[in-house]
Structures are given as structure tokens and as C-alpha cells.
Amino acid sequence: MCxxxxxxxxxxxxxxxxxxxDAPAREGAHLKDGGPSAAPNFxxxxxxxxxxNRMPVILARADWPxxxxxxxxxxxxxxxxxxxxxxxxxxxxPVDKRVGNVRNNDxxxxxxxxxxxxx
Numbered sequence: 001m002c003x004x005x006x007x008x009x010x011x012x013x014x015x016x017x018x019x020x021x022d023a024p025a026r027e028g029a030h031l032k033d034g035g036p037s038a039a040p041n042f043x044x045x046x047x048x049x050x051x052x053n054r055m056p057v058i059l060a061r062a063d064w065p066x067x068x069x070x071x072x073x074x075x076x077x078x079x080x081x082x083x084x085x086x087x088x089x090x091x092x093x094p095v096d097k098r099v100g101n102v103r104n105n106d107x108x109x110x111x112x113x114x115x116x117x118x119x
Contacts, residue, residue, distance in 0.1 A: 039056050039057070040056070040057045040082055041054040041055065041056055041057070042054065042055055042056075042057065042083075042084045043055075043084075045084055045085070045086075045087040045090070046087050047087045047090060047092060048087075048090075048092075051092075055084065055085075057081070057082050057083070057084075057085075058085035059081060060085075063081050066078065066081065067081055093112040094112065094113055094114075095109060095110060095111065095112070095113060096108075096109065096111070096113045
């Protein structure tokens with residue numbers, strides 16, 4: 001089995017941040033096996049579909065220990081964690097176009113910006 005890790009997830013490639021509650025980024029499932037890593041994706045939920053054709057697996061904080069191997073979990077329990085996060089628990093907001101440049105890397109990238117026509 002591959003190694004497992006957490007990967008901060010905000011899907012900034014689409015210039016929309018998403019989060020849960022008041023937190024702008026959550027942890028996503030991340031797979032690593034010595035080489036490049038991968039973040040599992042699913043078809044988008046209803047609120048992501050208008051802006052992107054996929055979304056990452058988002059792990060609830062309570063699932064982190066099982067995913068990271070800190071508590072025992074068999075293969076079936078781990079696979080059960082790879083599911084779309086409930087749409088009703090997510091919120092979305094537009095972010096600045098600076099997100100599209102990899103040289104930009106600061107906390108302001110997830111701050112909401114006003115975009116004409118997006119009320």
C-alpha cells in the first residue's frame with residue numbers, strides 16, 4: 001500500500017477558495033509511494049461543478065489519525081474515507097488572480113475579493 005499524508009486543499013487553480021466553517025483550507029487525502037505524490041479526486045459536488053470538473057477528497061479532522069496510520073484502520077476503512085465531502089458543509093468565495101502565479105505564496109491568497117457580477 002502507498003504511504004498516506006495530508007495535503008492542504010483549496011483548489012486555488014480555479015481562483016475560488018473553499019472551506020468548512022470559518023477555515024479557508026482543510027486537509028485532503030494525499031498518496032505517496034517514494035516518487036511523485038497524488039491527491040485523489042472525485043467528480044465535483046453540486047457547488048463545485050459550475051467552476052471545475054473535479055474536486056479533491058477532503059478529510060474531516062476526525063479522520064486524520066486513521067488516514068495517517070496513527071490509529072489502526074484496515075483497507076476497507078481507509079477506502080471508506082475516500083468519498084466526496086458533503087456540499088452543504090462547504091462554502092466558496094472568489095480569490096485574487098494572484099493565485100494563478102506560483103511565485104505568490106502568502107496568507108492573503110485565500111482572502112475574499114469582490115468580483116463584478118458575482119454579487
